[in-house]
Amino acid sequence: MSQLAIGRSGSRRGIYPARYSAAGLIRRGLTHTEWPPAWRPHPVKPSYDVVIVGGGVHGLAAAYYLAANHGITDVAVLDKGYIGAGGSGRNTAILRSNYLTPEGVRFYDRSVKLYQRLAADLDYNVMFSQRGHLTLAHNDSSLRTMRWRAEVNKVEGVNSEVIGPAKIKRLAPFLDVGDKARYPILGALYHPPGGIIRHDAVVWGYARGAAARGVHIHQHTEVTGIDVTGGETPRVRAVRTTQGDIATRTVLNATAGWSTLIADMAGVRLPVTTYPLQAAVTEPVKPFLSTVIVSGSLHVYISQTDRGELVFGASVDPFTSYSMRGSLEFIEGLAGHVLELMPALSKVRLLRQWAGLCDMTPDFSPIMGTTPVGGFLVDVGWGTYGFKAGPVSGEAMADCIASGQQPEIISAFGLDRFTAGTLVGEKGAAAVGH
Amino acid sequence: MILLPCPWCGPRDASEFGHVGEPVPRPDPAAASPAQWRSYLYLRANSCGWVVETWYHRQGCRRFIKVERHTETNETREHRQDREHRPEPESELQPAGDPSQQATAGTA
Numbered sequence: 001m002s003q004l005a006i007g008r009s010g011s012r013r014g015i016y017p018a019r020y021s022a023a024g025l026i027r028r029g030l031t032h033t034e035w036p037p038a039w040r041p042h043p044v045k046p047s048y049d050v051v052i053v054g055g056g057v058h059g060l061a062a063a064y065y066l067a068a069n070h071g072i073t074d075v076a077v078l079d080k081g082y083i084g085a086g087g088s089g090r091n092t093a094i095l096r097s098n099y100l101t102p103e104g105v106r107f108y109d110r111s112v113k114l115y116q117r118l119a120a121d122l123d124y125n126v127m128f129s130q131r132g133h134l135t136l137a138h139n140d141s142s143l144r145t146m147r148w149r150a151e152v153n154k155v156e157g158v159n160s161e162v163i164g165p166a167k168i169k170r171l172a173p174f175l176d177v178g179d180k181a182r183y184p185i186l187g188a189l190y191h192p193p194g195g196i197i198r199h200d201a202v203v204w205g206y207a208r209g210a211a212a213r214g215v216h217i218h219q220h221t222e223v224t225g226i227d228v229t230g231g232e233t234p235r236v237r238a239v240r241t242t243q244g245d246i247a248t249r250t251v252l253n254a255t256a257g258w259s260t261l262i263a264d265m266a267g268v269r270l271p272v273t274t275y276p277l278q279a280a281v282t283e284p285v286k287p288f289l290s291t292v293i294v295s296g297s298l299h300v301y302i303s304q305t306d307r308g309e310l311v312f313g314a315s316v317d318p319f320t321s322y323s324m325r326g327s328l329e330f331i332e333g334l335a336g337h338v339l340e341l342m343p344a345l346s347k348v349r350l351l352r353q354w355a356g357l358c359d360m361t362p363d364f365s366p367i368m369g370t371t372p373v374g375g376f377l378v379d380v381g382w383g384t385y386g387f388k389a390g391p392v393s394g395e396a397m398a399d400c401i402a403s404g405q406q407p408e409i410i411s412a413f414g415l416d417r418f419t420a421g422t423l424v425g426e427k428g429a430a431a432v433g434h
Numbered sequence: 435m436i437l438l439p440c441p442w443c444g445p446r447d448a449s450e451f452g453h454v455g456e457p458v459p460r461p462d463p464a465a466a467s468p469a470q471w472r473s474y475l476y477l478r479a480n481s482c483g484w485v486v487e488t489w490y491h492r493q494g495c496r497r498f499i500k501v502e503r504h505t506e507t508n509e510t511r512e513h514r515q516d517r518e519h520r521p522e523p524e525s526e527l528q529p530a531g532d533p534s535q536q537a538t539a540g541t542a
Contacts, residue, residue, distance in 0.1 A: 258482075260479075260480040261480075261482055269473075269477050270477075271476035271477055271478075272478075272480060273455075273478050273480050274480055274482075274505075318452075318453055319448070319453035319455075320453070320455065320480070320505065321505050321506075321508055322482045322505050322506040323505070323506060323507060323508045325508075327435075327436075328435070329449050362475070362476050418472055418476050419468065419469065419472050
């Protein structure tokens with residue numbers, strides 16, 4: 001791959017402002033020299049080849065792969081806040097590829113493989129820990145779905161198997177696997193390659209890698225309008241922002257929860273509704289949980305970070321909203337569900353809670369690729385599971401922008417599937433299972 | 435806590451309600467084109483700002499109501515038609531009779 005080649009060739013000297021290494025760390029520690037900034041801000045140019053709206057993992061990964069794989073470096077990434085302020089910094093950082101449909105499995109498997117070598121590609125420690133992922137089944141129908149998912153995964157070459165309560169207890173000793181529980185654990189889908197990662201580091205690593213290759217990252221630059229030429233075949237002409245107008249022929253909308261607002265500016269309607277998804281974190285405790293625990297029936301997923309904090313996530317709120325405030329109802333429900341699974345956590349205190357915005361589609365699958373407006377591309381509809389798809393989406397969208405055609409890996413996720421009636425039903429694995 | 439102004443029950447906690455969402459007029463199934471039907475099924479305005487929505491008061495009067503809500507701040511207010519056509523408070527109280535009599539009947 002070209003990004004690996006760049007990482008190893010002699011031409012890297014001068015690309016990155018400073019190569020991160022153990023020797024460099026010791027040298028700077030001893031001499032107390034300041035680290036140079038990971039990337040420099042630039043003034044907004046009046047025109048760019050490609051403008052990417054949304055400085056999260058999807059937008060920055062697309063910018064990085066455009067520069068690294070396709071040599072397209074006249075790219076601007078715009079964000080109305082700071083990079084990683086939206087879903088990329090608010091998710092629960094779980095990665096997995098144990099989906100239900102073959103399209104979904106192939107796609108996320110590619111993403112996990114890209115994540116596996118991301119630290120080396122970006123020269124940035126993203127702290128990916130493949131600690132195993134358990135999706136619990138509390139009733140016969142979810143156990144049947146687990147078997148189905150395990151079989152689809154095996155056919156696609158992804159490591160997943162259904163295991164029983166005894167093995168679950170060995171993997172996660174604090175789980176209540178007794179038959180007296182209100183929601184007894186009948187089995188689980190065990191997915192060893194799944195795990196957690198440092199989500200901020202992924203955003204920063206992509207930003208640093210993209211900026212080193214010439215991409216401009218403009219934070220606090222909000223898009224206020226998109227100019228489209230009229231006529232039979234509308235085409236993107238320019239993007240209006242709070243920092244001035246930018247002439248461009250290609251715009252990628254990678255704005256997750258805000259994606260319909262941006263698409264409306266270009267005159268494209270998306271079948272997307274925005275729901276908040278809340279998460280919470282506890283005070284740090286000693287390491288005791290080495291796997292990621294997910295329960296679809298109880299709408300909760302649990303993992304322990306390297307700092308010892310327990311991260312809890314849930315499903316989306318019961319109504320659409322652009323608000324990112326937490327609610328007491330959520331915390332009450334979440335605490336009850338966590339204690340159903342792990343009664344021993346009853347004395348652990350919550351540190352904080354937050355919400356991120358999810359762009360939900362009717363079939364729980366993303367919308368990627370071209371739209372009826374020429375030059376206006378979308379990478380949206382990621383709902384509750386966008387972070388784990390960051391690298392592969394970036395790679396596919398970069399390919400789509402460079403070639404002008406929908407790459408094979410995302411051919412099932414086009415906007416036209418809603419008219420054609422070829423929806424990709426991923427609710428069985430994407431509705432809650434993180 | 436988010437309070438929704440139910441025209442029948444007064445302001446009540448949003449957790450008592452089911453969110454139905456933006457009202458979308460249903461096209462005539464016999465006459466609608468596939469594009470119209472697709473739009474009815476899947477496309478929503480998803481606005482950021484004040485919207486008119488339908489909610490179902492499942493733990494109260496069990497009626498479908500219209501409420502205005504700001505989708506960024508979750509402030510709520512009565513639907514404009516309800517606000518404008520609300521009867522005067524005096525005329526609403528008259529048929530209920532004398533409040534002191536009701537209180538006596540309740541304790542008896």
